[in-house]
Amino acid sequence: MSRPQPEGQGKHPKSSVRSHGRASGHGQVNQAGRDQQIDQHTEHHHHYPVNQIMVLVSGVLVAVVAVLVVKFAGSSTAGDTESRRSPRPSDSAQSHDQSHGTPTPASAAPSTNAPKSTESPSPRADTPLWSGGMRLTYINLDSDPPSVLSSNTGASFWIHYDQTGDVREDEIFGVGGGFFTTKPTVARWDGTAKPTRQQCSELITTQGSETLPIAAGQRYCVKSRKGRIAAVTAGAFDEDSGNYAGHITVWNAAR
Numbered sequence: 001m002s003r004p005q006p007e008g009q010g011k012h013p014k015s016s017v018r019s020h021g022r023a024s025g026h027g028q029v030n031q032a033g034r035d036q037q038i039d040q041h042t043e044h045h046h047h048y049p050v051n052q053i054m055v056l057v058s059g060v061l062v063a064v065v066a067v068l069v070v071k072f073a074g075s076s077t078a079g080d081t082e083s084r085r086s087p088r089p090s091d092s093a094q095s096h097d098q099s100h101g102t103p104t105p106a107s108a109a110p111s112t113n114a115p116k117s118t119e120s121p122s123p124r125a126d127t128p129l130w131s132g133g134m135r136l137t138y139i140n141l142d143s144d145p146p147s148v149l150s151s152n153t154g155a156s157f158w159i160h161y162d163q164t165g166d167v168r169e170d171e172i173f174g175v176g177g178g179f180f181t182t183k184p185t186v187a188r189w190d191g192t193a194k195p196t197r198q199q200c201s202e203l204i205t206t207q208g209s210e211t212l213p214i215a216a217g218q219r220y221c222v223k224s225r226k227g228r229i230a231a232v233t234a235g236a237f238d239e240d241s242g243n244y245a246g247h248i249t250v251w252n253a254a255r
Helices: 013-024 027-084 089-099 195-206
Strands: 130-136 138-140 147-149 156-159 171-173 176-178 186-189 211-213 218-224 228-238 243-253
Touching: 089 147, 130 228, 147 176, 186 195, 186 211, 195 228
Parallel strands: none
Antiparallel strands: 130 243, 138 147, 138 156, 156 171, 171 211, 186 218, 218 228, 228 243
C-alpha cells in the first residue's frame, strides 16, 4: 500500500527521481525517509488488531469480575437473611439449657416433686395366703398354714380365757413385747362386711391395741411378728373344749 503523494510529485518518472537524487546527493536520504515512513505505517498496521484483542479481553475480564461480585453479594445477602431469621424452638431451648449449664434431654423426665396418688391395693395383694377355720387359742400366723401353739411364746395372737360366775371375761392379746408386755397389734373391726387386707392394716396402724375383750360374733384385725395381716372372726364358744371356734384369713405382709 503506497502513501498518497502530493499533487504533481507522483507524475515524475522514476529515472528523473533517481537522477535528481544523484544530482542533488539527497536521493538516498529521501528514499530512506520514505522507507522509514512505510515501515512505521506497516508497524502500526500490524499492531492495530492486537490492541483490539486487548480491549476485548479486558472487557471479558470486567464482565467476569462483575458476575463474581454479584454472586458474592447475593450469597452474603442470603446469609444475612438466614441469620436474621428467628431461631427454631428446639434451638432456643438448647441455647437456654446450655446457658444454664444443664444438658438437653431427649425426653423430659417427670417431676419428682409431684404428689403421689394413693394407689388402691391390687387384686393380687388382697389374695389371701390362707383362709380357714381353727380353734382360737395360741395362734402362729407366720407358719404355712397357720398353726396352734401350746403357749403364747411365739404366738401372733392368743386368747386368755376367764370367767366370773356366768359372765365370760375372755381377752385377745397381740404379739408379746417382752416380760408382761404386749405390742399394739390387734384392733376390733366394727364394719358389717369382712375387712380387706388394706383396711385391716390401716385399722391396726390407727387404732391398734395391746389387748381387747373378745366375744362370739366379733371380728378383729391382727398383725403377726413378720408383718402378716389377718382377719379373725370369733365363733361360738365351745363348752366342751373351752375355746371359741374361729375363722381366720391371712394375707401377706403389708407394703
